Amino acid sequence: MNVSAVYKKWLTILLHTGFWVLLFVLPYFLRQPFDKNMNAPRLVTNDRFEIHNGISFLSWVGLFYMNAFFLLPRFYFKKQYSQYFTAIGLALLLFSIINWMLFRLLISGLPFSIPLFIVRYLFPCLFFLAISTAYAMFFDRVKTDRLVQERATETLKTELLFLRSQVSPHFLFNVLNNMVALARKGSDQLEPSLIKLSSLLRYMLYEAAEEKVPLEKEVDYLKSYVDLQMQRFRKSMPVNVVLKEADADYEIEPMLLIPFVENAFKHGVTLDPDAMIDIELSARKGILQLWVRNKYNIDETAKKDESSGIGLTNVGRRLNLLYKNHHTLLINKSKGWFTVSLQLNLH
Secondary structure, three states: OOOHHHHHHHHHHHHHHHHHHHHHHHHHHOEEEEEOOOOOOOOOOOHHHHHHHHHHHHHHHHHHHHHHHHHHHHOOOOOHHHHHHHHHHHHHHHHHHHHHHHHHHHHOOOOHHHHHHHHHHHHHHHHHHHHHHHHHHHHHHHHHHHHHHHHHHHHHHHHHHHHHHHHHHHHHHHHHHHHOOOOOOOOOOOOHHHHHHHHHHHHHHHHHOOOEEEEEEEEEHHHHHHHHHHHOOOOOOOOOEEEEOOOOOEEEEEOOOOOHHHHHHHHHHHOOOOOOOEEEEEEEOEEEEEEEOOOOOOHHHHHHHHHHHHHHHHHHHHOOOOOOEEEEEEEEEEEEEEEEEEEEEEO
């Protein structure tokens, strides 16, 4: 049991104890009579009456906890209503008999009054039953809500892991194709490219498993990816990249930005001699802005979408899950240009 759980347990015990002590001593202060001269109050006591009242009070405390922690969870919350009310009736009968026997034993000189017994003992029993029922139902509701929230959180985590895992195979497919092309050319860039690929895999397999990563690492990942792609397309297609340094140490959901860049290389590499990719990223005053645009060919894009193409739908879903009211994503197709603009509140 951790320190927080122990602290919470003892705090609960202290609060309950304080409540019952206050409730026990309060009537003594309220019933102290004042004399005609308004002198200091004097307490009128009778030892046997006080013993009987003390035991009655303990029976109410026992009834409270028996109902809250045993009868309600065992019967009422399981919709076994007849068993619950039967148990309550038997408990009241048992406590009433015990109260009557103690009265006869301790206060034998006075007659036992049924009306007084109902007012002074049975009504408080019903009151404490009502209080314990409200107490148990409140905390049962809190527990249920917490379980629902935990299930929702686990579902969200599972969905995010699934969405994130969809990005990785598509990315690896593209990068490995780059490696094959470099190997066929016998390029001296193969070794540094493999080193970059190794660092990318390390990020994907280990660091990207975290809930949040430093923005700097995500940008480094982005740079390495672009470098690997540019080795393949530098001569055939201009790629303009501006990745500005952030003005503070921000954190971001891992693997969130790469689908936009990946999509640009996927659809921007066409037979069009004017093909071009522009990428710009900045993070200022807690706001990340990513702007990616590429030339595209409608016919070629349709073919590529049939073979794969989960990127933008995927990342749109992740943005809605993680930054629901804290992002703006605009996607525009106009005059052969495909433009993505993302504004993200990093706080």
